[in-house]
Amino acid sequence: DQQVKQNSPSLSVQEGRISILNCDYTNSMFDYFLWYKKYPAEGPTFLISISSIKDKNEDGRFTVFLNKSAKHLSLHIVPSQPGDSAVYFCAAPNNAGGTSYGKLTFGQGTILTVHP
Amino acid sequence: EAQVTQNPRYLITVTGKKLTVTCSQNMNHEYMSWYRQDPGLGLRQIYYSMNVEVTDKGDVPEGYKVSRKEKRNFPLILESPSPNQTSLYFCASSLFYGPGETQYFGPGTRLLVL
Numbered sequence: 768d769q770q771v772k773q774n775s776p777s778l779s780v781q782e783g784r785i786s787i788l789n790c791d792y793t794n795s796m797f798d799y800f801l802w803y804k805k806y807p808a809e810g811p812t813f814l815i816s817i818s819s820i821k822d823k824n825e826d827g828r829f830t831v832f833l834n835k836s837a838k839h840l841s842l843h844i845v846p847s848q849p850g851d852s853a854v855y856f857c858a859a860p861n862n863a864g865g866t867s868y869g870k871l872t873f874g875q876g877t878i879l880t881v882h883p
Numbered sequence: 884e885a886q887v888t889q890n891p892r893y894l895i896t897v898t899g900k901k902l903t904v905t906c907s908q909n910m911n912h913e914y915m916s917w918y919r920q921d922p923g924l925g926l927r928q929i930y931y932s933m934n935v936e937v938t939d940k941g942d943v944p945e946g947y948k949v950s951r952k953e954k955r956n957f958p959l960i961l962e963s964p965s966p967n968q969t970s971l972y973f974c975a976s977s978l979f980y981g982p983g984e985t986q987y988f989g990p991g992t993r994l995l996v997l
Contacts, residue, residue: 798982799982799983801985810887810991811988813987816983816985818983858926860981860982862982868984869916869939869980870928871916871928871986872928873926874925875924
């Protein structure tokens with residue numbers, strides 16, 4: 768059962784335009800979400816996060832939006848740059864079964880390609 | 884330099900031959916975790932550890948063992964590897980565990996089981 772889903776395996780955008788990466792979740796108990804970015808041959812690195820008490824969090828060119836009623840979050844990158852080309856994962860810490868947020872559930876990832 | 888290191892980075896082995904992938908962090912982090920990355924499935928958590936001698940199962944623990952005898956090390960053990968354990972493995976750590984904690988990942992270990 769995939770509790771965090773990224774239904775778009777890939778996204779291609781032109782440099783300078785907006786990139787929008789989407790993520791859906793099924794577990795209404797999730798109360799925090801993170802986005803990680805991964806370049807080839809490297810480990811993922813943290814990008815941005817959002818608590819469920821907010822509906823938006825912004826950090827420079829990156830903004831994450833959370834729609835709790837739709838169980839949907841999105842990552843906006845404006846303007847997109849070729850260096851943003853990477854795999855993007857959304858993730859949710861899981862407190863199910865009293866795990867005290869030890870478990871972290873990731874989506875399948877979306878490959879973003881930004882063309883010059 | 885603050886980092887998570889994994890060894891080996893690449894490994895080819897045969898079915899049934901026990902192997903260990905080491906993970907070490909120099910940031911005095913309490914929390915450590917192992918993930919595997921497979922095409923179309925993203926990252927899936929294998930095991931995690933909230934502190935020394937405290938470990939628990941993630942979503943895909945079958946066929947794996949871990950131990951946390953020291954704070955800095957969290958080895959992943961495959962007692963009898965099988966081809967379905969061919970994957971890209973990542974170790975990660977964070978200062979504590981909690982909803983807002985961000986994890987620092989190692990560079991990955993690519994394992995092929997023949």
